[in-house]
Amino acid sequence: MxxxxxxxxxxxxxxxxxxxxxxxxxxxxxxxxxxxxxxxxxxxxxxxxxxxxxxxxxxxxxxxxxxxxxxxxxxxxxxxxxxxxxxxxxxxxxxxxxxxxxxxxxxxxxxxxxKPVDPPFEYSGIEGVFKLRDLRDAQAIRRWALRSKSAAIYGSGFLGLQVADALHKLGLKVKLVEPLSSVMPTILDQDVASRIKSIIEGFGVEVYTDAHVREAEGDKQVKRLVGDGFEVDCDMVVLATKVxxxxxxxxxxxxxxxxxxxxxxxxxxxxxxxxxxxxxxxxxxxxxxxxxxxxxxxxxxxxxxxxxxxxxxAGKVDSYPGTTLTALSKVFGVEIGIAGLNSSLSSKLGLDVVPVTVEGPVKGGYYPGKALVKLLADRGTGRVVGVQCLGEGAHLRASLVSQAIAKGFTVKDLAKLELGYHPLLMPVWDPLIEASKKLLEEVKP
CATH class of the missing domain: 3.50.50.60 (FAD/NAD(P)-binding domain)
Structure with missing residues (x-):
């Protein structure tokens, strides 16, 4: 052979x-x-x-x-x-x-x-400004962070929030700088993003949105990020830009x-x-x-x-059907799970979607804990388009909706799913099912 x-x-x-x-x-x-x-x-x-x-x-x-x-x-x-x-x-x-x-x-x-996209400001020749793409980058960030007191993170996507969480755990004063109008701007709708912003601010993180940085200042080492009408003092900067x-x-x-x-x-x-x-x-x-x-x-x-x-x-014929754009994370103690399209991307792709947001218990009603689910469906067909989940079990709900999207489920199909129940694990009516039932009233499945 x-x-x-x-x-x-x-x-x-x-x-x-x-x-x-x-x-x-x-x-x-x-x-x-x-x-x-x-x-x-x-x-x-x-x-x-x-x-x-x-x-x-x-x-x-x-x-x-x-x-x-x-x-x-x-x-x-x-x-x-x-x-x-x-x-x-x-x-x-x-x-x-x-x-x-x-x-x-x-x-x-x-x-x-x-590879990371360069930020729209100059920082060449200044130490303490890092990109994070590979192992060596991460090792350099940790070494610098261990002798720093504060850090600015430029960009607030999944990577930016995870870096912010990591540096916060090291005891640094963390400042999140986002040039767009909300955190996770291309990932979450603004109403869901505002929840995340409130959560991380509760940990003492300073969040700057609509923050257009002009330059990183410092003699040899970075001292601050400077923009129109604001300055962010810091001992280090991590660039969490898109790739x-x-x-x-x-x-x-x-x-x-x-x-x-x-x-x-x-x-x-x-x-x-x-x-x-x-x-x-x-x-x-x-x-x-x-x-x-x-x-x-x-x-x-x-x-x-x-x-x-x-x-x-290897000669074993196989095919890739496409992606449901499912992504998960956990930052500052909160699970985030998404699948499919958000409102902004749906609109850009020509869809007329109906959103519903539900917040409900994740266990039996007499146990603490709630989760947020924002479910989107096509107005005319009732097809499930996307979901944004926060809280305990977000990873499971997003993964379930991922499969619903892949199979072409309508909200009626989703609402009829029989999930398990145990007061310590899952409520009788999960927030995802409640969101599906609520959407049924507004779409044509």
């Missing part, structure tokens, strides 16, 4: 999952992973917990170096693929040590991930890019260039409500995309 050479570029969750799935499906594949980082794959989602000291950095690695050797996966660390075409890739060390070389491949997988797909290598290959800037793939995760696949934060996929192209950039999607790519490479 001819040995097929698979070259995987990138070693985040997508690259890791491609390599392991290829190996689990076939012992006949020669698998090579090239990573710019000096260390093997790790759980990027856990970096903020290592910054806070809740876990050790060494515990974030997904497998040991010995594991890859025993599995027959050749991992080349500290190298960058600078060019690839016609089955030949050129790799170059990221440091001055080592020389450029070439390697052949039969199948190429682009798992190049994403964009890393597509430089894809462009050199002539791979088609989509309207989002991500790599266009078919249902098999193959790009416009035959034999070249892509998965993870660098790809454009469809969301399952309107089938519009999006950048999912969430771990759960990356892993599933990677498995599909690997399966097809």
């Amino acid at each position: 001819v040995c097929v050479k698979v070259l995987v570029v990138g070693f985040g969750w997508a690259g890791f999952e491609v390599a392991l799935t290829c190996r689990s499906l076939s012992r006949d594949l020669e698998i090579i992973v090239v990573s710019e980082e000096p260390c093997p794959a790790y759980c990027r989602c856990g970096l903020t917990y290592a910054i806070s000291g809740e876990v050790e950095f060494n515990n974030l690695f997904l497998r040991s170096q010995d594991f890859y050797k025993s599995a027959g996966i050749n991992v080349l660390l500290g190298y960058r693929v600078v060019e690839a075409s016609s089955g030949v890739a050129r790799v170059r060390p990221t440091s001055s040590v080592g020389s450029e070389s070439s390697m052949q491949y039969d199948r190429l997988v682009l798992a190049t991930g994403a 964009k797909p890393r597509v430089e290598l894809a462009e050199k290959l002539g791979v088609k890019l989509g309207v989002t800037g991500g790599i266009v793939v078919d249902e098999h995760m193959e790009t416009s260039v035959e034999g070249v696949y892509a998965a993870g934060d660098c790809v454009e996929v469809k969301e399952l409500v309107t089938e519009s192209p999006v950048l999912a950039q969430i771990t759960s999607a990356a892993i599933r995309e990677a498995r599909v790519a690997a399966s097809n490479i």
Whole structure:
């Protein structure tokens, strides 16, 4: 049997999952992973917990170096693929040590991930300003934080809030700076975001919204962020800006890019260039409500995309249907869970949605604890469009709605779901079911 050479570029969750799935499906594949980082794959989602000291950095690695050797996966660390075409890739060390070389491949997988977008203000030459994308960034942030008293976080998405939580746990005075009108502005509707803002302010975090920063000031080390009519004093700044797909290598290959800037793939995760696949934060996929192209950039999607790519490479035909945009977090003691579209994105995609917000008990009525659910449905069809959940069990409610979206449920379908009951675990009528019942009165299922 001819040995097929698979070259995987990138070693985040997508690259890791491609390599392991290829190996689990076939012992006949020669698998090579090239990573710019000096260390093997790790759980990027856990970096903020290592910054806070809740876990050790060494515990974030997904497998040991010995594991890859025993599995027959050749991992080349500290190298960058600078060019690839016609089955030949050129790799170059990221440091001055080592020389450029070439390697052949039969199948190429682009798992190049994403990179932070630069903020709209100048900070070059000033120490104490950090981006957070990889392990080295996180280690540098922790070292600096341990000798600091205050920190400004620029950006209030999932990453920004998790960094804020981590630094707060280290005892720093935390200041959250968001250029848009609410926290988590592209994730949550404003009414739900205002709840999160109140919660984190209750922990002593200063929140600045509509805060347009002009520059980071300081002699050698950062001292403050300065904007129109405000100053935020700080000993360090963490930039938690949005990220964009890393597509430089894809462009050199002539791979088609989509309207989002991500790599266009078919249902098999193959790009416009035959034999070249892509998965993870660098790809454009469809969301399952309107089938519009999006950048999912969430771990759960990356892993599933990677498995599909690997399966097809190994000769096991599989397909990726699209993403429900489900994302979870827990910050300042509060669970956040989302799935599908929010009101703003629904409107941009041409949907007429009806929202309903319900706050109710998460256990038997005589036990403490409440959760908030904001459920959205299409006005004309009653189809479930999205959900935003806060409080205990938010991760379960969002995951349930994720499946409802994938299956094309209406609110009537959702309202009829029979969930479990126990006074210590779940109420007779969960807030999600209550929201579904309330929406039934306003839509046409």
